[in-house]
Structures are given as structure tokens and as C-alpha cells.
Amino acid sequence: xxxxxxxxxxxxxxxxxxxxxxxxxxxxxxxxxxxxxxxxxxxxxxxxxxxxxxxxxxxxxxxxxxxxxxxxxxxxxxxxxxxxxxxxxxxxxxxxxxxxxxxxxxxxxxxxxxxxxxxxxxxxxxxxxxxxxxxxxxxxxxxxxxxxxxxxxxxxxxxxxxxxxxxxxxxxxxxxxxxxxxxxxxxxxxxxxxxxxxxxxxxxxxxxxxxxxxxxxxxxxxxxxxxxxxxxxxxxxxxxxxxxxxxxxxxxxxxxxxxxxxxxxxxxxxxxxxxxxxxxxxxxxxxxxxxxxxxxxxxxxxxxxxxxxxxxxxxxxxxxxxxxxxxxxxxxxxxxxxxxxxxxxxxxxxxxxxxxxxxxxxxxxxxxxxxxxxxxxxxxxxxxxxxxxxxxxxxxxxxxxxxxxxxxxxxxxxxxxxxxxxxxxxxxxxxxxxxxxxxxxxxxxxxxxxxxxxxxxxxxxxxxxxxxxxxxxxxxxxxxxxxxxxxxxxxxxxxxxxxxxxxxxxxxxxxxxxxxxxxxxxxxxxxxxxxxxxxxxxxxxxxxxxxxxxxxxxxxxxxxxxxxxxxxxxxxxxxxxxxxxxxxxxxxxxxxxxxxxxxxxxxxxxxxxxxxxxxxxxxxxxxxxxxxxxxx
Numbered sequence: 001x002x003x004x005x006x007x008x009x010x011x012x013x014x015x016x017x018x019x020x021x022x023x024x025x026x027x028x029x030x031x032x033x034x035x036x037x038x039x040x041x042x043x044x045x046x047x048x049x050x051x052x053x054x055x056x057x058x059x060x061x062x063x064x065x066x067x068x069x070x071x072x073x074x075x076x077x078x079x080x081x082x083x084x085x086x087x088x089x090x091x092x093x094x095x096x097x098x099x100x101x102x103x104x105x106x107x108x109x110x111x112x113x114x115x116x117x118x119x120x121x122x123x124x125x126x127x128x129x130x131x132x133x134x135x136x137x138x139x140x141x142x143x144x145x146x147x148x149x150x151x152x153x154x155x156x157x158x159x160x161x162x163x164x165x166x167x168x169x170x171x172x173x174x175x176x177x178x179x180x181x182x183x184x185x186x187x188x189x190x191x192x193x194x195x196x197x198x199x200x201x202x203x204x205x206x207x208x209x210x211x212x213x214x215x216x217x218x219x220x221x222x223x224x225x226x227x228x229x230x231x232x233x234x235x236x237x238x239x240x241x242x243x244x245x246x247x248x249x250x251x252x253x254x255x256x257x258x259x260x261x262x263x264x265x266x267x268x269x270x271x272x273x274x275x276x277x278x279x280x281x282x283x284x285x286x287x288x289x290x291x292x293x294x295x296x297x298x299x300x301x302x303x304x305x306x307x308x309x310x311x312x313x314x315x316x317x318x319x320x321x322x323x324x325x326x327x328x329x330x331x332x333x334x335x336x337x338x339x340x341x342x343x344x345x346x347x348x349x350x351x352x353x354x355x356x357x358x359x360x361x362x363x364x365x366x367x368x369x370x371x372x373x374x375x376x377x378x379x380x381x382x383x384x385x386x387x388x389x390x391x392x393x394x395x396x397x398x399x400x401x402x403x404x405x406x407x408x409x410x411x412x413x414x415x416x417x418x419x420x421x422x423x424x425x426x427x428x429x430x431x432x433x434x435x436x437x438x439x440x441x442x443x444x445x446x447x448x449x450x451x452x453x454x455x456x457x458x459x460x461x462x463x464x465x466x467x468x469x470x471x472x473x474x475x476x477x478x479x480x481x482x483x484x485x486x487x488x489x490x491x492x493x494x495x496x497x498x499x500x501x502x503x504x505x506x507x508x509x510x511x512x513x514x515x516x517x518x519x520x521x522x523x524x525x526x527x528x529x530x531x532x533x534x535x536x537x538x539x540x541x542x543x544x545x546x547x548x549x550x551x552x553x554x555x556x557x558x559x560x561x562x563x564x565x566x567x568x569x570x571x572x573x574x575x576x577x578x579x580x581x582x583x584x585x586x587x588x589x590x591x592x593x594x595x596x597x598x599x600x601x602x603x604x605x606x607x608x609x610x611x612x613x614x615x616x617x618x619x620x621x622x623x624x625x626x627x628x629x630x631x632x
Contacts, residue, residue: 007070011236014039014512015393015402016057019460020048020383022351023094024407024483026080026494027476027501028053031405033077034505036060036070038513042234042400043251043393047382051254051348052206055341058228058252059213065231065249072213079209080498084491087199095488096199098354103181104189107174109134111189111354115488121441131170138169186356187378191294192346202355204297207342222300225268225344226337228252239399253392255382256347259357260375264385266392267344268336285333286311286361286374295358300340307334320369327374330361348382354485355381388460390469396535401512401524404473405504406464411477416500418475419507423530426470427621430461467620468531471523472512474504533618538626540616543609550603560599568592 014035018028025048032053035041041061046054056079060072083094100108113130114123132139142165150158185191192203200208208218216223234249235241256265269285289305296304308331313324333339347358357378364375390404408430410416420426432453434446464473482489482497489497511523552559558566567580568587577586 008038008040010233012039013042013400015043016041017390017392017404018046018050018053019388019407020050021407021483022049023486024478025049025053026083026497029076029079030498031501031505032057033073034502036073038509045253045389045392047255047387048349051345054252054254055345056209056213058250059210059223061250062228062231063215065233067215075213080494084494097202097205098190098487099195099201100189101185101191101195104185106134107177108189115486135170135173138173141169142166188353188356191356193294203346207297207300210342222303222340222342225339225341252341254344254348255386255389256379257382257384258377259380260377268339271336286330287333288329291359300342307338308332321363322373330374347379350380352380386460387457390463398528398531401472403508406473406475408475408477410479416477417504420471427465465622466624468534471527474508476500476504534620534624536616537618537620538624540609542626543606546606547610550599564592564595
């Protein structure tokens, strides 16, 4: 039986990661509200629709930590009902959030007409009908030409004239809308800002929602990452942190994809001040106010510009980087602490072609010095690279649970929600069955979908099967008409999906929450034991290679003790000391001795693990690996 208290202990935390899925995000509000009764959220992450849920969760937790009020979670819990409301007698609030700009309305109308069509042929018919209705002047012109052909040459000529005229006139118009209107609109149908007066579009609606959850109004300064980091209530008294260790009270992170750089970015960005000038990260972004104006409410844009910094050439880079007099309208983005969480969420949810990518600028350092200039970085949906980043907050040994809510297709004969209850469950493969359809067109569409889905999700799918991960990921199963691109879901469907999310949270609490007598639940104890054994297995597997690599007997290589001595004594042609790679100053004796002690400690650990007479009989299924990789 789950406790109903809405005030968890001040030192009981959990992390939460949520998958992207456009309108599938209605799964999350009631699930979050239920988890909030038993845990305080420390780290929250997500992608796309999951980023929206993560941002509002962080705002609600901020209000709770700052004022003691749970009102922000009440705002979240009521969200599915808000999205069901009719805003103009016909559209739901959910559908009204997707507003195209004037130049992209015809293409958006085709999308709306094709929604919820069952079957490949029916969907194709809907799309065709959508083009005929959206581009009605071309349709009328084609009918007129067909009538003229019928009067002069008969029925066959009329049919041929109608087909040719329709194809050419509508095709030319669509080509123009796609290659001009969509490109000028940031490669999408909707910027996220309002294009009519009847209801707010997604971005201003989300801004107001974040501010309400944080206990503010839309006219107040926007919630920033720095405010989340400095919220009261962390660290707990029992957590001993090393002196000077950075702490983020509420750690909100989300993925976006920089298409120009071809890789994901984690928002907020790293603070460039963490690096010395000589080695600072090149993850520095700039912008022009006029280019961001179509994407943000006026108050948020003004805040962003007020806290930005004019572009200036870094000392020592004169003649290399762009001239700051030529690029006088360019501003550097504010420090991460001053970055509005709304903008980070908008950068993460830029679903390709539906929502416009967000334009920033960066210096092209591949160009020769003196020829460098700013080039656009278009930020698109975070799900392009990682749609379910369960790894965001994982340490080698957990301090509290990190829960995940995953989204997957309905499985015949299986329940709508799944959470493994035992170690030997949940690691089976997830199937994409597309070649068994009787319809060849559906087979081809399924094949293309499987190609895209595999490129997008293979890393997330592999991680979700791993020991110590799968037992904390609640899998919510949705059919093809629930969530996703179904922008016009009916009230009962929205309610059903939200209820399914709440059930998923209840399963997580049943497994990980406290027992009625206050004792830790067996699921949390079992999870910690599995995570420890996974770590020991990985260290055990790597220990022999570490011990061998640190040995002085490595063939055709200089032993590390000699390398350290040589590095400390390195000189240039003028006899001046030279810093080793990665260091800004030449080594001192103390530097060399410190590194020597660290290597000795590492070698001792590796040899100790290798000398254990019996291998740990724990079976990690699937078997993980411990390796160095980028921080993503």
C-alpha cells in the first residue's frame, strides 16, 4: 500500500529521466505528481517532450524547495485536463499549441488532414485530399483546364489535363513552400510562437506554465538554471562532499542537437570559465537578437539579451578570430547560470520539420586564421541523437534511485505498462516487426521507419536493457494513435495516456519506495546490490589490462617513472622548461611526485583486484564495459 503523504522527507531524493515523443508527453504529468509525494527531485533530464516535462518538474521542485509549497506539482497534475479543453469550440488546447506561420499554413493543413488515418492507402488518400484542399486555387485552376479539355477534345483529354495540371500546379506550389517558406521559417512549420489571437502557441504557453510551476507570473523574470542550482535543500546532512566540490541543488539537463556540428549538446552548456584561456572549450555560442526574436516571448528575449555579452576578440587571438568591429551585432550567450530554462527546453523540442530549428552562431575555427567568420548552428530535436538519455545522472554507485519512464509500442498479449520485478526479466530484445505486413507499401514504410529508429535509438535501447538500469525504467506502451504525431487526440485518449503514466509511477514506488514501517523497499536494496556487482565485474575485467599497462615491462615503450622524469626535465631549443601535454605550466617536483603516487595507488588497486583467488560469480546480463568516452 503506497503512502499518500505529499511531503517527502527533506533528504529523500530521486532523479528522473523522460523520453521524447511529441504529444506522448501527456504520459508524464500525473506520474511526476505521484513520485513527488514520496521523493524530492534532485536531477531531472529529458529530450523533446521529455524536456518539457523535465523543465516544469524542475520549476515545481524549485517552488517547493524555496517556499515549501507543492502548488507547482498541482499545476503539473492538472495539465492533462488543461490540454483536453476546447479553446474555440473545436480545437483542443493540445492541438492549439501547434500553430504554423502564415507562409507554412498550407503545408500544416495537409499534415492535420492526414492525422489519425488508418492504413497506408487511407493515409495516402488523406494526404492527397489535404493537398487538394490546402492548395485549392491550383485545384480550381486544374479543374478549369480539365473542363476546357473536355469541351475541346473529350473525356480522355480532360482526365489527362486534370492529372497533369494538378500535379504540375500543386507540385510547383508545394516545392516553393517547402524550399522557400519552410527554410525561411527555420526549416519547420511552426516556430513555436503564436500566429493567431485565440490561444497561445507552444512556447508562450510553456513559458507561462514554467513560471506558474515556479510560483511566478509570465511577466516576472524567467526561471534560470542558476536559480535551480542555488535552491535550498541540498546537499542533505548525511552526504559528505569534498571541500570545494560543485553542488547543484536541482540539476536540470536536456539534450539538443547541433546539426552544424553533427553532434548532441547537453544543455545548459559548460561554463567557459571552468577552462583556462589556452584550453577553453569551443562550445561557445553567439546569437543575433533579430534572429532569435521569432522564437521567444518578448520578456524572455529581453532578459536573454540583457545578460548576454557583446562579442569581443579574446586576448592573443587578434588576427585569427572574426573582427569584433565587423560583427558588432553579435552577442555571446549568457553564462549558464543566467540561461533561461525555457530556451533550453525550446532547443530540445525542435522536432524536425514540425518545429523550426533554433539559430545560434559559432566561430568556424576550421577556416584559416584571418579568414574566420561566424556560421549558423541550427539546434534541432535532442531525440535525433538521444531520445531517452538514462545515462545522464548515473554514477558508478547510486546514492538514490534514478527513475526512467520509457515509451514503446503496444505489444500484443502484453500489458500497457511494464517494469521488471526480478533480475532475470526485462533484458530481452525489443522488436520492430515490419516485414510481416500483407501490404508492400506498409513493409517499405516500416523498413524506412526501422532504419531511422535504429540510427536514432540504438544506444538508448542497449542501455535500457542493462543490469542496474532495466529495473528502474517503467515502460509505457502506446498504440499508433496515442501520442507521437497525433496532435488532435480526443479528451478520453489524453486522459487514458495520462492515467497510464500515473500507473507507471505507482509501479516504481511499489518497487523502490519505503515499506509501511519505514524500512527501505527490497527493490532499492536489490538495485544497489546489482549496481555494486556490475561495478566490481567491470573493474575485475579491466584490472589485468591496467596492471599490465602500468608495468615497467611493456615492450617497445618507456616505463612511466622514466616518462615522468623526462616530462619534468623537458626543455625547448632555448633551454626553457616546456609543460607536458595538457598542462599549462612546467612540472615541479611536487607535480611529478603526486602523479607517481596516483599511479602507484592505481597499480595497487589493479593488482589487488587481479589477485583475488576467486572470480565474482555474479552474471551481468547483458555484460557491460568500463571505458573512456565523451560525456554524453
